[in-house]
Structures are given as C-alpha cells and as structure tokens.
Amino acid sequence: MKRRDFLATCAAGAAAAACVPQDSTVDSACRTKATIQWKMVTSWPTNFPGFGTAARFLADTLERNSGGRLRVRVFAAGELVPAFEVFDAVSNGTAELGHSAPVYWKGKIPAAQFFSGIPFGMLPMEFNAWLYYGGGQELWEEAYRPFGLQPFSAGNTGPQMGGWFRTRIESLDDLAGLKMRMPGLGAEVLRRAGAIPVNIPGAEIFTALQTGAIDATEWAGPYNDQAFGLYEVAPYYYYPGWHEPSGTLECLVNAAALGSLPEELRSIVRSACRETNELVLAEFTARNQVSLQQLVEDHGVELLRFPDDVLTRLGQLTERVIVEAAAADPMLARVAESYAAFLRESRDWRAVSTDAFVDARAL
C-alpha cells in the first residue's frame, strides 16, 4: 500500500462509523484495516455526460456507502482497455467492475441485446418491471454466468432519438446504401432494409460523420448528442428512436471478486447499481428536454419524423430478425420469449394507464 493511499484510506475511515466504533479503543486496529481497491473500466470518455458521469456516480456511491472500505478507480475507454473490451477485462479479472452497454457483446452473447434496448421493444418503465419482477434479471445473470460476470442495470438513457442524417429519409429507398452507425439488433434490421450498418465507439462518431465515412448515426438523445456536437456535421435529426426505446447501461461485476466481499458490501454494490439506474434515467429525461430545445432553437436543427412506411417496414424486419436470431441461439430464444410475453401482457395496462392519461392531459 502506498503512503498516499494509506493516508486517503485513513481520511475516509476517520469519517466512517466502520472505523470509528463507539468503543474508541479499536480505532487504531480499524485504521490499519486494508481497504479494498477495485478498478472500473468503462466504454466512455471520462465524465462524458450521462454515460461517464453515471460510472463516476456509481464509483462514488460505492466509496461513500462503504465508508471508504471499497474504493473504485474509474478508467475511461482506452485508458486501461479499449471501449469494446470492457466485457473481457472484467471477465478475466483485469478489472473488478465495468460500466458499458449490453448491446456491445452481441458477438459473444446474442441474448445480451435484449438487456439493452430492442427495436420496437420495451420503454424504461416496462423494461425495469420485466427486469426486477418479470424474470429479466435472472435470465441476464444466466446469460453472463459462463463468463464469470454478474450484470446489473446501472443507467438508462430513456427512449433515444432516431439519429442524425446528412440527407433526408423520405422513403425506404433512401435507406439503400446508407452507411449508418448502429449497434445491436437494429443494425441487422437496417441491413435488411438495404442500409450498411457500422458499429464504432462513441468517441469516433463525430469524425466519422464529419469525414463522410458514415452518412448517419444514432447515438443517444439530445443531451448526449449535443455534447458530441453531432448537429455540426448532420442537419437532420430524426425521431422516433425505433431501435432503442430503453438504452440500458450495465455494471459488470467480476463474480469472484463480488463473492469475496462481505455480505453488506455485496448488497451495497447491488443497491448502488439500482440507485444509479434510477438517477441516470432522471438525468437523461431532464437534460434531453433542455438540449432538444437548444438544438432546435440555437442550432437550427431540423426535427423530422421517419415516414410511416419506413417505420412499418423496420417493424416487420425486426420481427423477422428476432425469429431468426432465436432459431440460431437457444439462450436468445428463451430471453426473447420472456421479453415478448411480458410486453404483450403489458399492453392492456399501458393503454388504460399511461397512454389514457397522456390523452386526457392533452384534452
């Protein structure tokens, strides 16, 4: 333990009941107690709005709620491992924690895509209901278990936008040959619609769009897209985000490292992920509405809705893509079945609650 770390540990410990029991004779013993130091690798730039800040909040919460006993060093994408190697790094123990998005691991675990947003799938409130009370979490854990990973939902972008386009999309023909950044099942749907999906990390999107390496990109929502300056290199901003109605961010935990923690710290990890999930969705919701206004009013962004026939076609292709993916992968088939059944069940309730209320509010 380096002297600097030792001092920091004592400083954290001094404020914490864990190290200052009411019987003060144990102070010195507690002060020499080793602090657990974990690494968190992420797929985001440092403190990138909504994403990097979610990772930071999660790490801070773990330190604070453990009274400094669990300390977490956060690494931006590329600092310790590249953005798309977060899964492997946590799986092999290079880091104990990762903050990323399930959709990035579709090559390894096709079913992982269902724990990000699925085209024409669940909205955040529906997704959380399925995750916590509809069997979703258990399936997610089963899918990641062979890799020694425990997944938690730790952030949600909310429904995203349809993306930034350098040219207008007025019919299905306009998708032909269109090079668009798109991860997950949405990419395969786009491919079948005649486009050329490309998957590149967030940090490379601006340049790719600026140089014309891609013609269009989805990223997140107004808040994040504004921070990336995407409006500077593509004038048309399309909605709705048919491909990602619930952009789940995940916390990956190395299962062995988690298992080595005392019970209360394991529980603190789970709680911190859920708290992060709650706050990040609220943050995106609050920031998106402000950013959308700024994009339109200050930056002259043109807001356009995808034509009905494009949305209908993308919806049909989504069904086909999921059926074929399920035929090719038994785990994906089980997840897709659970997901679809829950979504089907939710329709009647949604119709008389949220949707009927939104209609009444607009009367």
Add this chain to the structure above:
Amino acid sequence: MKRRDFLATCAAGAAAAACVPQDSTVDSACRTKATIQWKMVTSWPTNFPGFGTAARFLADTLERNSGGRLRVRVFAAGELVPAFEVFDAVSNGTAELGHSAPVYWKGKIPAAQFFSGIPFGMLPMEFNAWLYYGGGQELWEEAYRPFGLQPFSAGNTGPQMGGWFRTRIESLDDLAGLKMRMPGLGAEVLRRAGAIPVNIPGAEIFTALQTGAIDATEWAGPYNDQAFGLYEVAPYYYYPGWHEPSGTLECLVNAAALGSLPEELRSIVRSACRETNELVLAEFTARNQVSLQQLVEDHGVELLRFPDDVLTRLGQLTERVIVEAAAADPMLARVAESYAAFLRESRDWRAVSTDAFVDARAL
C-alpha cells in the same frame, strides 16, 4: 440492550466486514459496539402489497447495507400511531422514520401535494426527472424543514386508476352528490365538480364502500385494488387516473436523527430510498398488468373510460384550484411554478420520444 437484541446484533455483525476487520484482534471490541435501533411508522397495513412491502424492503435494505449497524423496526398503521399521524410522529421523534404519502399532509403543508401525484400532472419518469434534476427535491426539503423532517421519494405506484364506482359516470351530472374517497388536490377538484370528497385511510375503504358510506373510491391501481377486494363491492372500474399520474410514496426521516448518523449511514439511507423508489415502481408496473387481467377475466370487472367532457371539466377545475391554492400559500406557489415550468418544457421531448415511439410500436 436486551440479551435477545445483543445476540441478534452479533449475528448480523459477524457476517459484516464492519465488525470483522481483517485484523481480527478487534472482533471483541466491535461486537460490543452499540447497534442503532430505529423505528419506522407507516400509513399501511403490515406488508400490504406495494405499500407495506415497500416499507419492509426499505427497512431490510438499511439493515443489510449497514451490516446490521442500523436496525429498523417497522410498525403498521395503528400499531404505534394511526395512519395519518406518521408525519407528526417522525417530526416529534416518536419514530426516526416514516413511510407514507406526501398528499396526506396537505392540511399542514399545502405544497406537499405536489410531491404526490397532481391531477393532470407529471408521470413517474417526468416526476423523477423534476425531483432529482429539476429542483423538486430541494423544494420538498425546504417545505418539510420547519418540521425537522428530511423527505425522500421511496416508492411510486405509477399512474393510478380512476377508481371504483357503484354507479356509472356518463356525464358531469353523475358526479353531483357522489361521495368519493379522494385525497389531495383531486378532492378539491371533485368538490367543485359537485361531488363530496372524503379522505379515509386505505384500511377503511372496503367497509365504507360496502356499507354505502361512500359511493366511489380511488385507491391505487389494479394490483393494490385487487388485494383490497374492491371489485367485490363496486362493479365499475374507471380510467384514466386523472388525479394521480404518479403516486409517490415518501420516506420521512427525523432530521436530527439523520444528522446524528455517521456520514456513510446517512448516505446509505438516501441510497436505500432511491433503490426503493426504483423497485416499487417496477413492482407496481409488473403486478398491475397481471391484476388488471385477473380483475377483468376472473372477476368480471367492467373497465370504463371517463367521458371526454368529464375529463375536460376536471382539467379546467384543476387549473383553477391550483391558481387559488398558489394565491393562498407562497410555498405552494413556488412549488407549483417549478412543477408547471418543468412539465411545460418536457412536452416537446416527450412528443418526439416516448409518445412517438408508442405510436410507431403500434403501427
């Protein structure tokens, strides 16, 4: 400290790193460390679905995440204090924690109603965004501070149903003289529409409706309403829940007691409330959809939508009620202004995200 409590503390402590530092020489010192014992009074029957279980989950999370250092005994409504005296009990220190709903304190703090659901107001995702990132939490704390209380959101029913009626509501005339259980601003709106609003605790609703003491009642949503058996005493189930689109449950913390905790336990309290908030909304969403189906299919409940003219009139009356309430109470005026501004801002974003997505999903 009773022997039974002492043993329980040791059992909890033995599993917790707080009491078993890696230097095992402090074990005995830690074991004699006093456990903090708190009381939580609630407005719900023990383990009442969604509400009582939320209080229980919150208490369990506090115990688990504190490694047993903070122990919480949960009291059902009437056990230590009646349902509607939770606020006073936590304010005067009879209990350190309360689990209830802000709307119940409108007599003491008119502004409190804005932290439950407001007629034609925000849905949960909007409310959470306002609370955490739109200034809502700060206003809530300001409103409760004179009473020595720290409020947290700790559960959300989601959008509720319009209620159970013994007779059909086919026009505004049918509201005349109707005795309906309804708390908060919705009660005043109903009164102006000609009805007679009544506020009674949840546990008394079934009997009141059965004996005809009331003609109608709102309570929560299908999950909770089914547990109360309300379908047995009123055949018509109306939607939408115009009066409570986001039924926030609150955790009240005695501010002095909270301030006496070490920093990490204070943070654990806040995190546990947010986790509870996240999970309870998911639970209601998942359970409501199942219960709605059972109510309609197994119990023959008739699902009816309020007529447009009734909803339009209730909306107009809501605006008037809020304007008058704001004129009478400066704190309510500030909260109402912040709330309305946030809701206004959210409309454009909601239109191109959630609402546009729901439309596209239905194509």
